[in-house]
Amino acid sequence: MITLNFYIETKPKTVLQDQPIYLHVTRLVKNKLYRINTRERVNPKHWNPKTQRAKASSAGAFELNERLDGIKKHITELYRNMVNDNTAITPDEFITAVKNYFDPQPDKSLFDYIDTYIQTQRTQIKPQTIKKFQVLKSHLQRFEIKIRKPISFFSIDVLFIEKFLQYLIEDRGLINNSAHKLIGIFKIFLNWATDRNLNTKLDYKRFRRKKSMAETEIIHLTREELELMFGADLSGNKKLSNVRDTFCFACFTGARYSDVSQIKAEDIKGDAWYCRTIKTETLIEIPLNDYALEILDRHKGERKPLPSISNQKMNVYIKELCKILGFDEPIKTVRYRGAERIETTKPKYENIGTHTARRTFVTLSLEQGMRPETLMKITGHTDFKMLKKYINLTDKVKKSEMKKAWFREPRLKVYNNEL
Structure with a gap:
Protein backbone atom coordinates (compact mmCIF):
# COMPACT_ATOMS: atom_id res chain seq x y z
CA MET A 1 0.00 0.00 0.00
CA ILE A 2 1.28 3.47 -0.85
CA THR A 3 2.19 6.07 1.78
CA LEU A 4 1.03 9.68 1.44
CA ASN A 5 2.58 12.61 3.35
CA PHE A 6 2.39 16.41 3.12
CA TYR A 7 5.49 18.63 3.32
CA ILE A 8 6.44 22.27 2.75
CA GLU A 9 9.75 24.08 2.16
CA THR A 10 11.14 25.43 5.45
CA LYS A 11 14.38 27.10 4.38
CA PRO A 12 15.23 30.31 6.34
CA LYS A 13 14.64 32.64 3.38
CA THR A 14 11.16 31.19 2.76
CA VAL A 15 9.63 31.25 6.24
CA LEU A 16 8.13 34.72 5.85
CA GLN A 17 5.85 33.89 2.92
CA ASP A 18 3.27 31.22 2.06
CA GLN A 19 4.78 28.06 0.65
CA PRO A 20 3.31 25.36 -1.60
CA ILE A 21 2.25 22.14 0.09
CA TYR A 22 3.68 19.05 -1.61
CA LEU A 23 2.30 15.54 -1.57
CA HIS A 24 5.01 12.90 -1.19
CA VAL A 25 4.06 9.48 -2.55
CA THR A 26 6.24 6.58 -1.41
CA ARG A 27 6.12 2.77 -1.48
CA LEU A 28 4.63 2.86 -4.97
CA VAL A 29 8.04 1.86 -6.30
CA LYS A 30 10.80 0.69 -3.97
CA ASN A 31 13.26 3.44 -2.99
CA LYS A 32 11.49 6.05 -5.13
CA LEU A 33 9.80 9.27 -4.00
CA TYR A 34 7.21 11.12 -6.08
CA ARG A 35 6.77 14.81 -5.19
CA ILE A 36 3.60 16.51 -6.42
CA ASN A 37 2.42 20.10 -5.91
CA THR A 38 -1.09 20.09 -4.37
CA ARG A 39 -1.73 23.74 -5.37
CA GLU A 40 -2.43 24.48 -1.70
CA ARG A 41 -0.28 27.01 0.21
CA VAL A 42 0.44 27.79 3.86
CA ASN A 43 2.74 30.05 5.87
CA PRO A 44 5.48 27.90 7.48
CA LYS A 45 4.83 29.42 10.92
CA HIS A 46 1.26 28.08 10.70
CA TRP A 47 2.37 24.58 9.68
CA ASN A 48 2.76 21.61 12.05
CA PRO A 49 5.28 19.19 10.46
CA LYS A 50 4.36 16.41 12.91
CA THR A 51 0.66 16.33 12.06
CA GLN A 52 1.37 17.48 8.47
CA ARG A 53 -1.53 19.89 8.79
CA ALA A 54 -2.06 23.59 9.47
CA LYS A 55 -2.04 24.58 13.14
CA ALA A 56 -5.59 24.71 14.47
CA SER A 57 -5.06 28.22 15.87
CA SER A 58 -4.22 29.74 12.47
CA ALA A 59 -6.78 31.47 10.27
CA GLY A 60 -8.36 29.20 7.66
CA ALA A 61 -6.76 26.10 9.19
CA PHE A 62 -9.99 24.11 9.41
CA GLU A 63 -10.85 24.58 5.71
CA LEU A 64 -7.26 23.90 4.56
CA ASN A 65 -6.99 20.74 6.66
CA GLU A 66 -10.33 19.53 5.30
CA ARG A 67 -9.03 19.97 1.75
CA LEU A 68 -5.84 18.07 2.60
CA ASP A 69 -7.90 15.26 4.14
CA GLY A 70 -9.98 15.19 0.96
CA ILE A 71 -6.85 14.99 -1.20
CA LYS A 72 -5.47 12.07 0.81
CA LYS A 73 -8.80 10.25 0.72
CA HIS A 74 -9.19 10.77 -3.02
CA ILE A 75 -5.65 9.62 -3.90
CA THR A 76 -6.08 6.54 -1.69
CA GLU A 77 -9.39 5.67 -3.40
CA LEU A 78 -7.82 6.28 -6.80
CA TYR A 79 -5.02 3.85 -5.98
CA ARG A 80 -7.44 1.19 -4.71
CA ASN A 81 -9.66 1.53 -7.77
CA MET A 82 -6.70 1.16 -10.11
CA VAL A 83 -5.33 -1.84 -8.20
CA ASN A 84 -8.74 -3.53 -8.19
CA ASP A 85 -9.31 -2.79 -11.87
CA ASN A 86 -8.82 -5.68 -14.25
CA THR A 87 -6.53 -3.55 -16.41
CA ALA A 88 -2.89 -3.49 -15.30
CA ILE A 89 -1.70 -0.03 -14.21
CA THR A 90 1.92 1.12 -14.13
CA PRO A 91 3.33 3.45 -11.43
CA ASP A 92 3.85 6.19 -14.02
CA GLU A 93 0.22 5.95 -15.13
CA PHE A 94 -0.91 6.27 -11.52
CA ILE A 95 1.27 9.33 -10.92
CA THR A 96 -0.04 10.88 -14.15
CA ALA A 97 -3.59 10.35 -12.90
CA VAL A 98 -2.65 12.00 -9.57
CA LYS A 99 -1.10 14.99 -11.34
CA ASN A 100 -4.20 15.33 -13.52
CA TYR A 101 -6.23 15.57 -10.31
CA PHE A 102 -4.33 18.72 -9.34
CA ASP A 103 -3.73 20.02 -12.86
CA PRO A 104 -6.59 19.14 -15.22
CA GLN A 105 -5.31 19.12 -18.80
CA PRO A 106 -5.62 22.73 -19.98
CA ASP A 107 -5.53 21.94 -23.69
CA LYS A 108 -9.06 20.50 -23.65
CA SER A 109 -12.19 21.78 -21.97
CA LEU A 110 -14.91 19.58 -20.50
CA PHE A 111 -17.00 20.34 -23.58
CA ASP A 112 -14.17 19.14 -25.85
CA TYR A 113 -14.24 15.84 -23.99
CA ILE A 114 -18.02 15.58 -24.41
CA ASP A 115 -17.44 16.04 -28.16
CA THR A 116 -14.76 13.34 -28.02
CA TYR A 117 -17.18 11.02 -26.23
CA ILE A 118 -19.87 11.60 -28.87
CA GLN A 119 -17.40 11.08 -31.70
CA THR A 120 -15.90 7.87 -30.31
CA GLN A 121 -19.25 6.38 -29.30
CA ARG A 122 -21.17 7.04 -32.54
CA THR A 123 -20.93 3.40 -33.57
CA GLN A 124 -21.90 2.19 -30.09
CA ILE A 125 -24.93 4.33 -29.21
CA LYS A 126 -28.08 5.31 -31.08
CA PRO A 127 -28.70 8.73 -32.69
CA GLN A 128 -31.38 9.62 -30.13
CA THR A 129 -28.88 8.89 -27.33
CA ILE A 130 -26.25 11.07 -29.01
CA LYS A 131 -28.81 13.87 -29.07
CA LYS A 132 -29.19 13.56 -25.28
CA PHE A 133 -25.45 14.18 -24.82
CA GLN A 134 -25.65 17.19 -27.12
CA VAL A 135 -28.53 18.55 -25.02
CA LEU A 136 -26.46 17.93 -21.87
CA LYS A 137 -23.54 19.87 -23.35
CA SER A 138 -25.82 22.79 -24.22
CA HIS A 139 -27.21 22.96 -20.67
CA LEU A 140 -23.72 22.77 -19.15
CA GLN A 141 -22.51 25.61 -21.37
CA ARG A 142 -25.42 27.80 -20.24
CA PHE A 143 -24.77 26.81 -16.62
CA GLU A 144 -21.11 27.81 -16.98
CA ILE A 145 -22.21 31.27 -18.09
CA LYS A 146 -24.54 31.53 -15.10
CA ILE A 147 -21.92 30.58 -12.49
CA ARG A 148 -19.25 32.70 -14.24
CA LYS A 149 -16.40 30.22 -13.95
CA PRO A 150 -15.09 27.40 -16.15
CA ILE A 151 -16.41 23.90 -15.56
CA SER A 152 -13.71 21.25 -15.37
CA PHE A 153 -13.52 17.69 -14.09
CA PHE A 154 -11.87 19.06 -10.95
CA SER A 155 -14.89 21.28 -10.16
CA ILE A 156 -17.46 18.47 -10.36
CA ASP A 157 -18.52 17.10 -6.99
CA VAL A 158 -21.84 16.36 -5.26
CA LEU A 159 -22.46 20.05 -4.56
CA PHE A 160 -21.84 20.93 -8.22
CA ILE A 161 -24.33 18.30 -9.40
CA GLU A 162 -26.92 19.49 -6.87
CA LYS A 163 -26.55 23.07 -8.11
CA PHE A 164 -26.71 21.95 -11.75
CA LEU A 165 -29.86 19.94 -10.99
CA GLN A 166 -31.40 23.00 -9.32
CA TYR A 167 -30.48 25.08 -12.39
CA LEU A 168 -32.17 22.59 -14.74
CA ILE A 169 -35.38 22.71 -12.71
CA GLU A 170 -35.57 26.38 -11.72
CA ASP A 171 -33.87 28.13 -14.65
CA ARG A 172 -34.54 25.77 -17.55
CA GLY A 173 -38.01 24.72 -16.38
CA LEU A 174 -37.46 20.95 -16.53
CA ILE A 175 -39.68 18.68 -14.45
CA ASN A 176 -37.89 16.53 -11.87
CA ASN A 177 -37.86 13.33 -13.92
CA SER A 178 -36.41 15.04 -17.00
CA ALA A 179 -33.74 16.84 -14.95
CA HIS A 180 -32.66 13.62 -13.21
CA LYS A 181 -32.45 11.80 -16.55
CA LEU A 182 -29.99 14.47 -17.73
CA ILE A 183 -27.94 13.96 -14.56
CA GLY A 184 -27.90 10.25 -15.39
CA ILE A 185 -26.54 11.06 -18.86
CA PHE A 186 -23.93 13.31 -17.23
CA LYS A 187 -22.78 10.47 -14.95
CA ILE A 188 -22.45 8.12 -17.93
CA PHE A 189 -20.05 10.63 -19.50
CA LEU A 190 -18.13 11.07 -16.23
CA ASN A 191 -17.79 7.29 -15.85
CA TRP A 192 -16.40 7.11 -19.39
CA ALA A 193 -13.88 9.86 -18.61
CA THR A 194 -12.92 8.21 -15.32
CA ASP A 195 -12.32 4.83 -16.99
CA ARG A 196 -9.85 6.56 -19.33
CA ASN A 197 -8.08 8.52 -16.55
CA LEU A 198 -9.29 11.79 -18.03
CA ASN A 199 -11.12 12.41 -14.77
CA THR A 200 -9.64 11.41 -11.43
CA LYS A 201 -12.08 13.14 -9.09
CA LEU A 202 -14.64 10.58 -7.99
CA ASP A 203 -16.84 12.73 -5.72
CA TYR A 204 -19.65 12.72 -8.30
CA LYS A 205 -20.25 9.01 -7.63
CA ARG A 206 -21.66 9.89 -4.20
CA PHE A 207 -24.62 11.76 -5.70
CA ARG A 208 -27.86 9.82 -5.24
CA ARG A 209 -31.26 10.68 -6.64
CA LYS A 210 -33.94 11.29 -4.05
CA LYS A 211 -37.07 9.18 -4.31
CA SER A 212 -39.59 10.72 -6.69
CA MET A 213 -42.50 12.54 -5.06
CA ALA A 214 -44.97 10.97 -7.50
CA GLU A 215 -44.96 7.92 -9.71
CA THR A 216 -45.36 8.45 -13.44
CA GLU A 217 -48.86 7.53 -14.57
CA ILE A 218 -49.00 4.47 -16.81
CA ILE A 219 -51.58 5.04 -19.56
CA HIS A 220 -52.87 1.94 -21.34
CA LEU A 221 -55.87 0.80 -23.34
CA THR A 222 -58.51 -1.34 -21.66
Whole structure:
Protein backbone atom coordinates (compact mmCIF):
# COMPACT_ATOMS: atom_id res chain seq x y z
CA MET A 1 0.00 0.00 0.00
CA ILE A 2 1.28 3.47 -0.85
CA THR A 3 2.19 6.07 1.78
CA LEU A 4 1.03 9.68 1.44
CA ASN A 5 2.58 12.61 3.35
CA PHE A 6 2.39 16.41 3.12
CA TYR A 7 5.49 18.63 3.32
CA ILE A 8 6.44 22.27 2.75
CA GLU A 9 9.75 24.08 2.16
CA THR A 10 11.14 25.43 5.45
CA LYS A 11 14.38 27.10 4.38
CA PRO A 12 15.23 30.31 6.34
CA LYS A 13 14.64 32.64 3.38
CA THR A 14 11.16 31.19 2.76
CA VAL A 15 9.63 31.25 6.24
CA LEU A 16 8.13 34.72 5.85
CA GLN A 17 5.85 33.89 2.92
CA ASP A 18 3.27 31.22 2.06
CA GLN A 19 4.78 28.06 0.65
CA PRO A 20 3.31 25.36 -1.60
CA ILE A 21 2.25 22.14 0.09
CA TYR A 22 3.68 19.05 -1.61
CA LEU A 23 2.30 15.54 -1.57
CA HIS A 24 5.01 12.90 -1.19
CA VAL A 25 4.06 9.48 -2.55
CA THR A 26 6.24 6.58 -1.41
CA ARG A 27 6.12 2.77 -1.48
CA LEU A 28 4.63 2.86 -4.97
CA VAL A 29 8.04 1.86 -6.30
CA LYS A 30 10.80 0.69 -3.97
CA ASN A 31 13.26 3.44 -2.99
CA LYS A 32 11.49 6.05 -5.13
CA LEU A 33 9.80 9.27 -4.00
CA TYR A 34 7.21 11.12 -6.08
CA ARG A 35 6.77 14.81 -5.19
CA ILE A 36 3.60 16.51 -6.42
CA ASN A 37 2.42 20.10 -5.91
CA THR A 38 -1.09 20.09 -4.37
CA ARG A 39 -1.73 23.74 -5.37
CA GLU A 40 -2.43 24.48 -1.70
CA ARG A 41 -0.28 27.01 0.21
CA VAL A 42 0.44 27.79 3.86
CA ASN A 43 2.74 30.05 5.87
CA PRO A 44 5.48 27.90 7.48
CA LYS A 45 4.83 29.42 10.92
CA HIS A 46 1.26 28.08 10.70
CA TRP A 47 2.37 24.58 9.68
CA ASN A 48 2.76 21.61 12.05
CA PRO A 49 5.28 19.19 10.46
CA LYS A 50 4.36 16.41 12.91
CA THR A 51 0.66 16.33 12.06
CA GLN A 52 1.37 17.48 8.47
CA ARG A 53 -1.53 19.89 8.79
CA ALA A 54 -2.06 23.59 9.47
CA LYS A 55 -2.04 24.58 13.14
CA ALA A 56 -5.59 24.71 14.47
CA SER A 57 -5.06 28.22 15.87
CA SER A 58 -4.22 29.74 12.47
CA ALA A 59 -6.78 31.47 10.27
CA GLY A 60 -8.36 29.20 7.66
CA ALA A 61 -6.76 26.10 9.19
CA PHE A 62 -9.99 24.11 9.41
CA GLU A 63 -10.85 24.58 5.71
CA LEU A 64 -7.26 23.90 4.56
CA ASN A 65 -6.99 20.74 6.66
CA GLU A 66 -10.33 19.53 5.30
CA ARG A 67 -9.03 19.97 1.75
CA LEU A 68 -5.84 18.07 2.60
CA ASP A 69 -7.90 15.26 4.14
CA GLY A 70 -9.98 15.19 0.96
CA ILE A 71 -6.85 14.99 -1.20
CA LYS A 72 -5.47 12.07 0.81
CA LYS A 73 -8.80 10.25 0.72
CA HIS A 74 -9.19 10.77 -3.02
CA ILE A 75 -5.65 9.62 -3.90
CA THR A 76 -6.08 6.54 -1.69
CA GLU A 77 -9.39 5.67 -3.40
CA LEU A 78 -7.82 6.28 -6.80
CA TYR A 79 -5.02 3.85 -5.98
CA ARG A 80 -7.44 1.19 -4.71
CA ASN A 81 -9.66 1.53 -7.77
CA MET A 82 -6.70 1.16 -10.11
CA VAL A 83 -5.33 -1.84 -8.20
CA ASN A 84 -8.74 -3.53 -8.19
CA ASP A 85 -9.31 -2.79 -11.87
CA ASN A 86 -8.82 -5.68 -14.25
CA THR A 87 -6.53 -3.55 -16.41
CA ALA A 88 -2.89 -3.49 -15.30
CA ILE A 89 -1.70 -0.03 -14.21
CA THR A 90 1.92 1.12 -14.13
CA PRO A 91 3.33 3.45 -11.43
CA ASP A 92 3.85 6.19 -14.02
CA GLU A 93 0.22 5.95 -15.13
CA PHE A 94 -0.91 6.27 -11.52
CA ILE A 95 1.27 9.33 -10.92
CA THR A 96 -0.04 10.88 -14.15
CA ALA A 97 -3.59 10.35 -12.90
CA VAL A 98 -2.65 12.00 -9.57
CA LYS A 99 -1.10 14.99 -11.34
CA ASN A 100 -4.20 15.33 -13.52
CA TYR A 101 -6.23 15.57 -10.31
CA PHE A 102 -4.33 18.72 -9.34
CA ASP A 103 -3.73 20.02 -12.86
CA PRO A 104 -6.59 19.14 -15.22
CA GLN A 105 -5.31 19.12 -18.80
CA PRO A 106 -5.62 22.73 -19.98
CA ASP A 107 -5.53 21.94 -23.69
CA LYS A 108 -9.06 20.50 -23.65
CA SER A 109 -12.19 21.78 -21.97
CA LEU A 110 -14.91 19.58 -20.50
CA PHE A 111 -17.00 20.34 -23.58
CA ASP A 112 -14.17 19.14 -25.85
CA TYR A 113 -14.24 15.84 -23.99
CA ILE A 114 -18.02 15.58 -24.41
CA ASP A 115 -17.44 16.04 -28.16
CA THR A 116 -14.76 13.34 -28.02
CA TYR A 117 -17.18 11.02 -26.23
CA ILE A 118 -19.87 11.60 -28.87
CA GLN A 119 -17.40 11.08 -31.70
CA THR A 120 -15.90 7.87 -30.31
CA GLN A 121 -19.25 6.38 -29.30
CA ARG A 122 -21.17 7.04 -32.54
CA THR A 123 -20.93 3.40 -33.57
CA GLN A 124 -21.90 2.19 -30.09
CA ILE A 125 -24.93 4.33 -29.21
CA LYS A 126 -28.08 5.31 -31.08
CA PRO A 127 -28.70 8.73 -32.69
CA GLN A 128 -31.38 9.62 -30.13
CA THR A 129 -28.88 8.89 -27.33
CA ILE A 130 -26.25 11.07 -29.01
CA LYS A 131 -28.81 13.87 -29.07
CA LYS A 132 -29.19 13.56 -25.28
CA PHE A 133 -25.45 14.18 -24.82
CA GLN A 134 -25.65 17.19 -27.12
CA VAL A 135 -28.53 18.55 -25.02
CA LEU A 136 -26.46 17.93 -21.87
CA LYS A 137 -23.54 19.87 -23.35
CA SER A 138 -25.82 22.79 -24.22
CA HIS A 139 -27.21 22.96 -20.67
CA LEU A 140 -23.72 22.77 -19.15
CA GLN A 141 -22.51 25.61 -21.37
CA ARG A 142 -25.42 27.80 -20.24
CA PHE A 143 -24.77 26.81 -16.62
CA GLU A 144 -21.11 27.81 -16.98
CA ILE A 145 -22.21 31.27 -18.09
CA LYS A 146 -24.54 31.53 -15.10
CA ILE A 147 -21.92 30.58 -12.49
CA ARG A 148 -19.25 32.70 -14.24
CA LYS A 149 -16.40 30.22 -13.95
CA PRO A 150 -15.09 27.40 -16.15
CA ILE A 151 -16.41 23.90 -15.56
CA SER A 152 -13.71 21.25 -15.37
CA PHE A 153 -13.52 17.69 -14.09
CA PHE A 154 -11.87 19.06 -10.95
CA SER A 155 -14.89 21.28 -10.16
CA ILE A 156 -17.46 18.47 -10.36
CA ASP A 157 -18.52 17.10 -6.99
CA VAL A 158 -21.84 16.36 -5.26
CA LEU A 159 -22.46 20.05 -4.56
CA PHE A 160 -21.84 20.93 -8.22
CA ILE A 161 -24.33 18.30 -9.40
CA GLU A 162 -26.92 19.49 -6.87
CA LYS A 163 -26.55 23.07 -8.11
CA PHE A 164 -26.71 21.95 -11.75
CA LEU A 165 -29.86 19.94 -10.99
CA GLN A 166 -31.40 23.00 -9.32
CA TYR A 167 -30.48 25.08 -12.39
CA LEU A 168 -32.17 22.59 -14.74
CA ILE A 169 -35.38 22.71 -12.71
CA GLU A 170 -35.57 26.38 -11.72
CA ASP A 171 -33.87 28.13 -14.65
CA ARG A 172 -34.54 25.77 -17.55
CA GLY A 173 -38.01 24.72 -16.38
CA LEU A 174 -37.46 20.95 -16.53
CA ILE A 175 -39.68 18.68 -14.45
CA ASN A 176 -37.89 16.53 -11.87
CA ASN A 177 -37.86 13.33 -13.92
CA SER A 178 -36.41 15.04 -17.00
CA ALA A 179 -33.74 16.84 -14.95
CA HIS A 180 -32.66 13.62 -13.21
CA LYS A 181 -32.45 11.80 -16.55
CA LEU A 182 -29.99 14.47 -17.73
CA ILE A 183 -27.94 13.96 -14.56
CA GLY A 184 -27.90 10.25 -15.39
CA ILE A 185 -26.54 11.06 -18.86
CA PHE A 186 -23.93 13.31 -17.23
CA LYS A 187 -22.78 10.47 -14.95
CA ILE A 188 -22.45 8.12 -17.93
CA PHE A 189 -20.05 10.63 -19.50
CA LEU A 190 -18.13 11.07 -16.23
CA ASN A 191 -17.79 7.29 -15.85
CA TRP A 192 -16.40 7.11 -19.39
CA ALA A 193 -13.88 9.86 -18.61
CA THR A 194 -12.92 8.21 -15.32
CA ASP A 195 -12.32 4.83 -16.99
CA ARG A 196 -9.85 6.56 -19.33
CA ASN A 197 -8.08 8.52 -16.55
CA LEU A 198 -9.29 11.79 -18.03
CA ASN A 199 -11.12 12.41 -14.77
CA THR A 200 -9.64 11.41 -11.43
CA LYS A 201 -12.08 13.14 -9.09
CA LEU A 202 -14.64 10.58 -7.99
CA ASP A 203 -16.84 12.73 -5.72
CA TYR A 204 -19.65 12.72 -8.30
CA LYS A 205 -20.25 9.01 -7.63
CA ARG A 206 -21.66 9.89 -4.20
CA PHE A 207 -24.62 11.76 -5.70
CA ARG A 208 -27.86 9.82 -5.24
CA ARG A 209 -31.26 10.68 -6.64
CA LYS A 210 -33.94 11.29 -4.05
CA LYS A 211 -37.07 9.18 -4.31
CA SER A 212 -39.59 10.72 -6.69
CA MET A 213 -42.50 12.54 -5.06
CA ALA A 214 -44.97 10.97 -7.50
CA GLU A 215 -44.96 7.92 -9.71
CA THR A 216 -45.36 8.45 -13.44
CA GLU A 217 -48.86 7.53 -14.57
CA ILE A 218 -49.00 4.47 -16.81
CA ILE A 219 -51.58 5.04 -19.56
CA HIS A 220 -52.87 1.94 -21.34
CA LEU A 221 -55.87 0.80 -23.34
CA THR A 222 -58.51 -1.34 -21.66
CA ARG A 223 -59.41 -4.69 -23.22
CA GLU A 224 -62.68 -3.17 -24.44
CA GLU A 225 -60.88 -0.22 -26.07
CA LEU A 226 -58.35 -2.51 -27.72
CA GLU A 227 -61.09 -4.77 -29.11
CA LEU A 228 -62.97 -1.72 -30.40
CA MET A 229 -59.87 -0.40 -32.17
CA PHE A 230 -58.97 -3.82 -33.60
CA GLY A 231 -62.44 -4.36 -35.09
CA ALA A 232 -63.19 -0.79 -36.21
CA ASP A 233 -64.24 -0.39 -39.85
CA LEU A 234 -61.57 1.88 -41.31
CA SER A 235 -61.89 0.73 -44.90
CA GLY A 236 -62.52 4.31 -46.00
CA ASN A 237 -59.33 5.65 -44.41
CA LYS A 238 -56.18 3.82 -45.51
CA LYS A 239 -53.90 5.98 -43.36
CA LEU A 240 -55.72 5.30 -40.09
CA SER A 241 -56.25 1.67 -41.05
CA ASN A 242 -52.48 1.24 -41.35
CA VAL A 243 -51.94 3.13 -38.09
CA ARG A 244 -54.47 0.89 -36.34
CA ASP A 245 -52.88 -2.34 -37.60
CA THR A 246 -49.33 -1.35 -36.68
CA PHE A 247 -50.33 -0.05 -33.24
CA CYS A 248 -52.52 -3.07 -32.46
CA PHE A 249 -49.76 -5.45 -33.55
CA ALA A 250 -47.53 -3.82 -30.91
CA CYS A 251 -50.36 -4.13 -28.36
CA PHE A 252 -50.70 -7.87 -29.08
CA THR A 253 -46.95 -8.66 -29.04
CA GLY A 254 -45.54 -6.26 -26.42
CA ALA A 255 -42.70 -5.22 -28.71
CA ARG A 256 -41.22 -1.73 -28.72
CA TYR A 257 -42.35 0.42 -31.62
CA SER A 258 -38.73 0.69 -32.82
CA ASP A 259 -38.80 -3.10 -33.36
CA VAL A 260 -42.31 -3.26 -34.82
CA SER A 261 -41.41 -0.59 -37.40
CA GLN A 262 -38.40 -2.67 -38.55
CA ILE A 263 -40.11 -6.07 -38.80
CA LYS A 264 -39.11 -8.17 -41.83
CA ALA A 265 -40.81 -11.13 -43.49
CA GLU A 266 -37.83 -13.41 -42.81
CA ASP A 267 -38.18 -12.72 -39.06
CA ILE A 268 -41.57 -14.47 -38.99
CA LYS A 269 -41.46 -18.25 -38.86
CA GLY A 270 -44.80 -19.98 -38.42
CA ASP A 271 -46.59 -18.48 -35.44
CA ALA A 272 -43.49 -16.83 -33.94
CA TRP A 273 -41.61 -13.59 -34.55
CA TYR A 274 -37.85 -13.81 -33.99
CA CYS A 275 -37.09 -10.24 -33.05
CA ARG A 276 -33.56 -8.87 -32.72
CA THR A 277 -34.32 -5.87 -30.52
CA ILE A 278 -32.82 -2.55 -31.51
CA LYS A 279 -32.44 -1.31 -27.93
CA THR A 280 -30.63 -4.31 -26.41
CA GLU A 281 -29.64 -6.26 -29.55
CA THR A 282 -30.93 -9.48 -27.97
CA LEU A 283 -32.89 -12.10 -29.91
CA ILE A 284 -36.39 -12.72 -28.54
CA GLU A 285 -38.89 -15.29 -29.73
CA ILE A 286 -42.33 -13.67 -29.53
CA PRO A 287 -45.28 -16.06 -29.93
CA LEU A 288 -47.90 -14.60 -32.28
CA ASN A 289 -51.47 -14.86 -30.98
CA ASP A 290 -54.55 -14.97 -33.20
CA TYR A 291 -54.93 -11.19 -33.21
CA ALA A 292 -51.33 -10.60 -34.34
CA LEU A 293 -51.59 -13.29 -37.03
CA GLU A 294 -54.80 -11.75 -38.38
CA ILE A 295 -53.09 -8.35 -38.67
CA LEU A 296 -50.22 -9.91 -40.63
CA ASP A 297 -52.74 -11.67 -42.84
CA ARG A 298 -54.38 -8.30 -43.64
CA HIS A 299 -51.10 -7.17 -45.21
CA LYS A 300 -50.15 -10.43 -46.88
CA GLY A 301 -48.55 -9.84 -50.28
CA GLU A 302 -47.36 -6.33 -49.43
CA ARG A 303 -43.70 -5.33 -49.56
CA LYS A 304 -43.41 -5.43 -45.76
CA PRO A 305 -45.31 -7.46 -43.14
CA LEU A 306 -46.65 -4.20 -41.63
CA PRO A 307 -47.08 -0.63 -42.90
CA SER A 308 -44.00 1.54 -42.35
CA ILE A 309 -44.81 4.70 -40.37
CA SER A 310 -42.28 6.95 -38.63
CA ASN A 311 -42.46 7.20 -34.84
CA GLN A 312 -43.19 10.93 -35.04
CA LYS A 313 -46.11 10.54 -37.46
CA MET A 314 -47.39 7.51 -35.57
CA ASN A 315 -47.65 9.53 -32.36
CA VAL A 316 -49.76 12.13 -34.18
CA TYR A 317 -52.00 9.70 -36.10
CA ILE A 318 -52.72 7.37 -33.15
CA LYS A 319 -54.11 10.33 -31.18
CA GLU A 320 -56.32 11.19 -34.16
CA LEU A 321 -57.60 7.60 -34.32
CA CYS A 322 -58.25 7.36 -30.57
CA LYS A 323 -60.19 10.63 -30.68
CA ILE A 324 -62.41 9.28 -33.47
CA LEU A 325 -62.99 6.09 -31.46
CA GLY A 326 -64.12 8.14 -28.47
CA PHE A 327 -61.27 7.44 -26.05
CA ASP A 328 -61.90 10.75 -24.29
CA GLU A 329 -61.99 9.78 -20.61
CA PRO A 330 -60.38 12.61 -18.55
CA ILE A 331 -56.91 11.54 -17.39
CA LYS A 332 -55.18 13.46 -14.60
CA THR A 333 -51.38 13.52 -14.56
CA VAL A 334 -49.16 14.86 -11.78
CA ARG A 335 -45.60 16.04 -12.25
CA TYR A 336 -43.20 17.89 -9.97
CA ARG A 337 -40.86 20.76 -10.75
CA GLY A 338 -38.80 20.98 -7.59
CA ALA A 339 -41.43 20.94 -4.83
CA GLU A 340 -44.07 22.47 -7.12
CA ARG A 341 -46.90 20.08 -7.95
CA ILE A 342 -48.07 20.40 -11.56
CA GLU A 343 -51.43 18.77 -12.20
CA THR A 344 -52.99 18.56 -15.67
CA THR A 345 -56.15 16.89 -16.96
CA LYS A 346 -56.47 15.91 -20.62
CA PRO A 347 -58.70 13.53 -22.59
CA LYS A 348 -57.21 10.06 -22.80
CA TYR A 349 -56.51 10.21 -26.54
CA GLU A 350 -54.04 13.07 -25.99
CA ASN A 351 -51.98 10.80 -23.71
CA ILE A 352 -51.77 7.90 -26.18
CA GLY A 353 -48.45 7.34 -27.98
CA THR A 354 -46.43 4.51 -29.48
CA HIS A 355 -45.19 3.32 -26.08
CA THR A 356 -48.79 2.94 -24.89
CA ALA A 357 -48.93 -0.28 -26.92
CA ARG A 358 -46.20 -2.00 -24.88
CA ARG A 359 -47.79 -0.84 -21.63
CA THR A 360 -51.15 -2.13 -22.83
CA PHE A 361 -49.73 -5.57 -23.59
CA VAL A 362 -48.01 -5.89 -20.22
CA THR A 363 -50.98 -4.65 -18.19
CA LEU A 364 -53.65 -6.70 -20.00
CA SER A 365 -51.48 -9.84 -20.02
CA LEU A 366 -51.07 -9.65 -16.24
CA GLU A 367 -54.77 -8.89 -15.76
CA GLN A 368 -55.63 -11.98 -17.79
CA GLY A 369 -53.40 -14.24 -15.72
CA MET A 370 -50.11 -14.46 -17.62
CA ARG A 371 -47.27 -15.27 -15.24
CA PRO A 372 -44.70 -12.46 -14.84
CA GLU A 373 -41.79 -14.78 -15.70
CA THR A 374 -43.51 -15.76 -18.98
CA LEU A 375 -44.27 -12.13 -19.73
CA MET A 376 -40.64 -11.16 -19.16
CA LYS A 377 -39.51 -13.78 -21.70
CA ILE A 378 -41.79 -12.19 -24.30
CA THR A 379 -41.00 -8.53 -23.57
CA GLY A 380 -37.28 -9.08 -22.99
CA HIS A 381 -37.22 -7.56 -19.50
CA THR A 382 -34.38 -9.01 -17.43
CA ASP A 383 -35.84 -8.41 -13.97
CA PHE A 384 -39.22 -7.65 -12.44
CA LYS A 385 -38.18 -4.14 -11.36
CA MET A 386 -37.85 -3.15 -15.01
CA LEU A 387 -41.23 -4.70 -15.80
CA LYS A 388 -43.01 -3.18 -12.81
CA LYS A 389 -43.10 0.37 -14.17
CA TYR A 390 -45.42 -0.77 -16.97
CA ILE A 391 -47.95 -2.36 -14.65
CA ASN A 392 -51.18 -0.50 -14.04
CA LEU A 393 -53.86 -2.88 -12.81
CA THR A 394 -57.39 -1.48 -13.03
CA ASP A 395 -59.63 -0.92 -10.02
CA LYS A 396 -61.91 -3.65 -11.33
CA VAL A 397 -59.09 -6.22 -11.27
CA LYS A 398 -57.91 -5.09 -7.83
CA LYS A 399 -61.41 -5.61 -6.42
CA SER A 400 -61.65 -9.01 -8.11
CA GLU A 401 -58.27 -10.10 -6.72
CA MET A 402 -59.23 -8.93 -3.22
CA LYS A 403 -62.48 -10.92 -3.30
CA LYS A 404 -60.65 -13.96 -4.64
CA ALA A 405 -57.97 -13.80 -1.92
CA TRP A 406 -60.42 -13.11 0.91
CA PHE A 407 -63.46 -15.09 -0.19
CA ARG A 408 -65.70 -15.82 2.76
CA GLU A 409 -67.44 -19.18 2.83
CA PRO A 410 -71.16 -18.88 3.66
CA ARG A 411 -71.85 -19.98 7.19
CA LEU A 412 -74.19 -22.94 7.62
CA LYS A 413 -77.30 -22.28 9.64
CA VAL A 414 -77.67 -24.51 12.67
CA TYR A 415 -81.18 -25.48 13.64
CA ASN A 416 -81.97 -26.54 17.18
CA ASN A 417 -84.09 -29.66 16.64
CA GLU A 418 -85.82 -30.76 19.75
CA LEU A 419 -86.23 -34.49 20.17
